[in-house]
Amino acid sequence: MNTVERLVHMANQIAKNLETDDDPVGAVAYHIQQFWDPRMKKLIREHGHEGLSPIASAALGKLDERHNAA
């Protein structure tokens, strides 16, 4: 798998493991914010939401909002 495919896989994996959290979308967004380097965040933002689970997709939306607000 290429880097973007791997990032999509990772985001979905994070989402799957955090789906029992009180705020799964917030938890996924926070996790990516805390542990991914800027290029990884940029690549997945540029990739869009294709292939992402609903939670991962919503989390990415949240990261987009933060990025655009910054």
Added chain:
Amino acid sequence: MTYQPQKDFGTPASRSAEAVTLTIDGRTVTVPAGSSVMRAAAEQGTSIPKLCATDNVKSFGSCRLCLVEIDGRKGTPASCTTPVEPGMVVHTQTPHLAKLRKGVMELYISDHPLDCLTCAANGDCELQDQAGAVGLRDVRYDVQETHLGQEKDHSNPYFDFDPSKCIACSRCIRACDEVQGTLALTMEGRGWDSKISAGFASEDFFGSECVSCGACVQACPTATLIEKKVVEVGTPERSVVTTCAYCGVGCTFRAEMRGEQLVRMVPWKDGKANRGHSCVKGRFAWGYAQHQERILKPMIRASINDPWREVEWDEAFAYTASELKRISDKYGRHALGGITSSRCTNEETFLVQKLVRAGFGNNNVDTCARVCHSPTGYGLKTTFGTSAGTQDFDSVEDSDVILIIGANPTDGHPVFASRMKRRLRGQDGRPGAKLIVIDPRRTDIVRSPHIEAQHHLPLRPGTNVAVLTAMAHVIVTEGLADEAFIKERCDWDEYNHWAEFVSLPRNSPESLQPVTLVDAEELRAAARLYATGGNGAIYYGLGVTEHSQGSSTVMAIANLAMATGNIGRRGVGVNPLRGQNNVQGACDMGSFPHELSGYRHISDGDARRLFEADWGVPLDPEPGLRIPNMLDAAVDGVFKALYCQGEDILQSDPNTAHVSAGLAAMECVIVHDLFLNETANYAHIFLPGSTFLEKNGTFTNAERRIQPVRKVMTPMNGLEDWEVTQRLAQAMGLDWNYSHPSEIMDEIARLTPTFAGVSFAKLDEEGSLQWPVNEAAPNGSPIMHIDGFVRGKGKFVVTDYVPTDEKTGPRFPLLLTTGRILSQYNVGAQTRRTENIAWHTEDLLEIHPVDAEDRGIKSGDWVKLASRAGETTLRATVTDRVAPGVVYTTFHHAVTQANVVTTDYSDWATNCPEYKVTAVQISASNGPTDWQEEYEALSERSRRIATEVPAE
């Protein structure tokens, strides 16, 4: 300092708090109740002659040399077996005693070769010393029949056994029984025929159960069991206490030297991690330090297809700095990164991450803990508030139930395993602790002499979370949770949320049995035992972390410990067994790309400003790349330069083809190591490293114990590793001027609250310190979370079982799990260059008889091991240690490259690779795979070193 063996008090110390005062030879002495008269005498400086007593093992009372007279008592009792009593008056030297002792010694010497002058132990022999001590001047017996002239056993690579010199004191047998716990030795025959034997009469030491830990050699009072190196070199003349550079147990040793030559490593009895014990690696396998394949000069080359060119250090640093600058200018500062090593010291590791953050200008620094215990960092920080084990090793002495999950301590952490086994066997009438083992393999500790696990749960690889959730289900639904503890110490709402989740019927052992393959009743019994059996301690290893749910499993373990109140006192806790010597330290030192030393996130402005003020440079607030992300970025063409200290990612990291593609895509790979390792095949700059014997610094072991590493010889390459990093930093224009690693530790202490009270002077004073060391705990913290968790309230985290994406199917029907073996260490770069190779010459594939028969495979056959990632060949061994459907191998040999087969699936939270679950197929093989052949050719080509052509 002239050589002195470490003082031997004759019998072990008593741990009683009650004091007893007695008089020995007219002087009063106060010792703990339960001490022997011999020990009391030794503590006041009186040396009672002895042969069969040594303070590592219980008293035996067989040699009759340590006799004393006690006022009011008849006869001459043995001082080693006589406990002290209040008011006791003891005489150790009287004419009667002298006569008795001389008589005893005369008998010993009458059957001992009188070759002292040519004996290897001359000057370091207790029999010789005692003959002198009792004033033996001649032997009156004309002995016709002796034990002399027997054949020596040279079979062990590290020590010889000469039965002719044996005095049958049994110290070796008792050391093997009590200290090591292998019970390999026995006294064969009776009376005159008594003879030490390593098992059956036909067996030599090498062919026996002996694990070569060296305890018997250390215990032997004569030259009967003696290190081959002493025979070869002679006895040592000085000693320096230092810390072993192998596993995370962190044994301390006396490096015993002649000049700059290491004669032997003898475990230091005052070492708080090992308490005077050792394993075959630390005790004997240090020959790699002087191995002929060590690279001692820096080398550079423009392309990996070129041969290496040796250069002087100045040229190497200038070239390296210019390459890094060129790449930074051309591709941007994010194209650079570094990897710190868990084999290097805290100080060296700190400098590498500092170089990356302050010199490269990014946070692209990671450490090999990425591929082992990064989930421990995430999981324990989330639940408890800090990334470390909760106990010291001594704590196991107070455990009632020991739960081992995903760890094989007898192979991976042998010295701690011996301490654990001692507790499992029970001692002095105290029953042994109960044992639960959760592991797909029947590891040695499941059943070994005098030890049998109450419960072995041989789970299907990849189902740790399901098993632990099922255990939690039993504990909660059967009312076994310690609610008083939880209410006081943990977040009660989070606990209720978690308890509700684990109580769901779908999480019962019965519901999960089809997934875990663990018998539900057995699992229920194990859960009940852990919850109700007294002090419950969990020990875990890479079988927990190296999974797609590694972090979840760590949190599930923490949940179990909190739910049962097994945190915050001796005998309990959550204990990660760290793989390499300084995994804990490398993590503590800020080696992860998202955090500074002391586990403070790089986005934490206050923490970052502290470093910025100290270092005088701004720091990037964004996390950097982790190792697998670096490799992805390299393949994408945006990551171009890597400084890799003391790590061999090509052999140790998963999916070798991907690692090699990443390395091959870089323009500047700098390998800083002892040997031309596999990663160096792709390197452009090689900076020779120094061994742990050649440098000063500290290692931090699995119990958070910071211990000194002391230089005992000059670095063969000319520089200690921290000096190499400093010179590179200086070449890049950084104003670094450390003159000693103690100054680096001072900086660490200045910038890291948990290390605030650490200094080299304090370490010299205390021997070792367990962090946190601060105002509240100036002498360190053996047990953590005593009155409260570091994060405040303990956090229960719901950990739902998520199956791995690595699936078995018709093409790959078996599950491969990987691990290691006692005699080898990590990628084998060190141990393969020692005599340890005698025990493990190749990686073998363990396969169950049913799976082997299905494929027509016998033990010793060459087989092809294939996965979706790649394939390799190795030989099979058929065994029921693995369950049907599971195969196992080690990754110690570059020729096998087990990681060609492992995939790049990883832990969801940390990217720690899923080494423990790979779907594979096994088939008969008729030769090496294409990869193996191509790689061998590459290695041969890449390791060429240009030879200077002499001028005409």
